[in-house]
Amino acid sequence: MDFLKIAIDLAGELERSGIRAVFAYGAWVLPTTQLAHLLGAALLFGCLVPMNLRMLGVWPTVPLHDMARVLVRSSLVGGLVAIVSGVLLLSLNARVYVQNEMMWWKAGFFVIALLNALLLRFVPAWRYLARVDSRGTIRRFRWAGLVALVAWGGVMVCGALYGMKWP
Structure with a gap:
């Protein structure tokens, strides 16, 4: 059995689940969910850009710990x-989404971004930011910042390109 068939079958199960029933509560639910998705992505990306720029070495006088604590x-x-x-929106038309190449690119960038963030947590220097002078940066932080900017940027671009109709 090929991977796409399995994904389409799982997407069908998501569509048949009770999750999509939330949209029956009123005409306001779909636009509110779309707005929540947009605002959530904006908050995520808006916080990650300055954080990762700082890890790349921008604003070296600002302690990394202070930025990390908030961002x-x-x-x-x-x-x-x-x-x-996103899961709520996916439940509306999941089989169509999983057959779109941009959705898979978005998912790939998302996995890379999450793995990057997870691996950063294992760097001893990250765990001890509160106890050291974190006004500089280290090579591992620079790489993590670069990977994060590319990966999260890819998530955002692929999400925006999903609905595009190409000639």
């Missing part, structure tokens, strides 16, 4: 809102 938590909130609203 990482805020990006998590944005990410959770984007994921929950």
Whole structure:
């Protein structure tokens, strides 16, 4: 059995699940969910860009710990809102989404971004940011920042390109 067939079957199960029933509550639910997805993605990306630029070495006088304390938590909130609203939106037409190449590119960039963030948590220097002078940056932080900017940028671009009709 090929991977796309399995994905289409799982997407069909998502469409048949009770998740999409939330949209029957009123005409306002779909636009509210779309707005939540957009705002969640904006909060996520808006917090990650300055954080990752800082990790690349921009604003070296600003302690990395101080930025991380605010921006990482805020990006998590944005990410959770984007994921929950995204699953709700996906449940409306999941079989069509999984057959679109942009959806797979978006998912790939998303996985890379999450793995990058997870691996960063294992870097000892990251765990001890609160205890050291974090006004500089290290090579691992620079690489993590670059990977994050490319990966999250890819997620955003692929999400925007999903609905484009090409001639």
